[in-house]
Amino acid sequence: MHPGMHPIDDDLVRRLLAGQFPRWAGLAVERWPSGGTVNAMxxxxxxxxxxxxxxxGGAGDVLLEREWLPRVAHQLPTRVPEVLGAGEPAQGYPWPWSVYLWLAGEHPEPGALSQPVPLAExxxxxxxxxxxxxLPDAPQAHRGGPVASLDDETQAAIKELRGIPEEDVDCDAAAAVWEEALRASGWEGPPVSxxxxxxxxxxxxxxxxLTAxxxxxxxxxxxxxxxxxPAWNLLPRDAREVFRKALGVDDAAWIRGRGRTLSQALIALPYYRSTNPAMAHNARHVIRTVLDEG
Structure with missing residues (x-):
């Protein structure tokens, strides 16, 4: 999926565990199929x-989770990852890694939600x-800055999609939604977590x-x-409105949120269309949903 990916296999994981967490070295190790783009599971x-x-780039995420997850876990209504072991570079593997408690459940599928309204709540x-x-001294979230900070990458993605006719993206409509997001009033309050x-x-x-x-x-x-x-990458229209009402989202924030979600999908689709079917599939879903909402 990305340049500079480090090869990871079962044997490497077993060697890392044996060297740093020998109490777990005899346990079964099995690659977990994941649509994630930054980590192997x-x-x-x-x-x-x-x-x-x-x-x-994923190494910083590992360190961020180690620092901040213990601070937020007890304040959230769902389960979140719990770090059980903080692994360090070894055996030729160059970055920090972690062992977590396994959290059971299934990933929700857009269009196949059994309880969309309760899930929205x-x-x-x-x-x-x-x-x-x-969160005193917390970093800015990866996508937490102004909408305009995403403009160059979003415009480049729209241009790239114009050259991929088989994706059948209405790029003029997508550009119009994005321009509306750029025009929307920005967030004027203090940054939130x-x-x-x-x-x-x-x-x-x-x-x-939702369980985790x-x-x-x-x-x-x-x-x-x-x-x-989630309003656009997961929820159907009626549940989307429940989600919005429960959070008290005003028009400007809704337009920014829709634009941010569309931006992510527009960038993801040409990047992952041949390497990560799950990400490409959700990107197509988001683009259709946003443009259908109009």
């Missing part, structure tokens, strides 16, 4: 998972709880209800519109 025994960055409760947490990457692949559900949120590598502070992603 390995089940460890029945109740743990090893998470290793694939690229150098659960997601709103999580976002509201994140916003209420005070954000997860920063509320993709379906970072959510776990059981019985249709994972991958806090993009967390930090910034514009609250950054955590409105």
């Amino acid at each position: 390995y089940r460890l025994g029945d109740d743990m998972v090893v998470r290793l960055p694939l690229v150098q 659960d997601l709103a409760a999580f976002v509201a709880a994140m916003r209420s947490i005070v 954000l997860h920063g990457d509320l993709m379906p692949g970072n959510l776990l559900v059981e019985g249709g209800r 949120v994972i991958d806090f590598g993009c967390m930090g502070t910034g514009d609250p519109a950054c955590d409105l992603f």
Whole structure:
């Protein structure tokens, strides 16, 4: 998926565990199929998972989670990853890595939600709880800055998609939605705490209800519109409105949130279309959903 990816296999994971966590060295290790783009995941025994960055950029996410997850976990209404072991570079592997408690559940699928409205309420409760947490000295979230900070990359993605006719993206309509987001009033309040990457692949559900949120590598502070992603990357129209009402989102924030979500999808589609089917599929879903909303 990316240049500079480090090769990771079962044998490397076993050697890292044997060298740093010998108490777990005899447990079964199995690659976990994941649509994630930054980390490799390995089940460890029945109740743990090893998470290793694939690229150098993921190393900072590992360290961020180690520092901030223990500070926010008890303030959130759902389970979040719990770091059980802090691995360090070794055996030719160059970056920090972690062992986490395994969290059960399934990733929700757009268009196949068994309880979309209750799930929307659960997601709103999580976002509201994140916003209420005070994180002194926390970094700016990965996508927490002004909408305009995303403009160059978004415009480049729209231009690239114009050259991929088989994707059938209405690039003029996408550009119009993006321009509306750029014109919308910016966030004028203090930065709020954000997860920063509320993709379906970072959510776990059981019985249709949200039970856990994972991958806090993009967390930090910034514009609250950054955590409105599920409105368009997951929820159908009626549940989207429930999500919006529960969070009390005004028109400007809604337009910014829609633009941010569209931006991410426009950038992801040409980048992942031949390397990560899950990411490309969700990007297409977001683009259709946003443009259908009009």
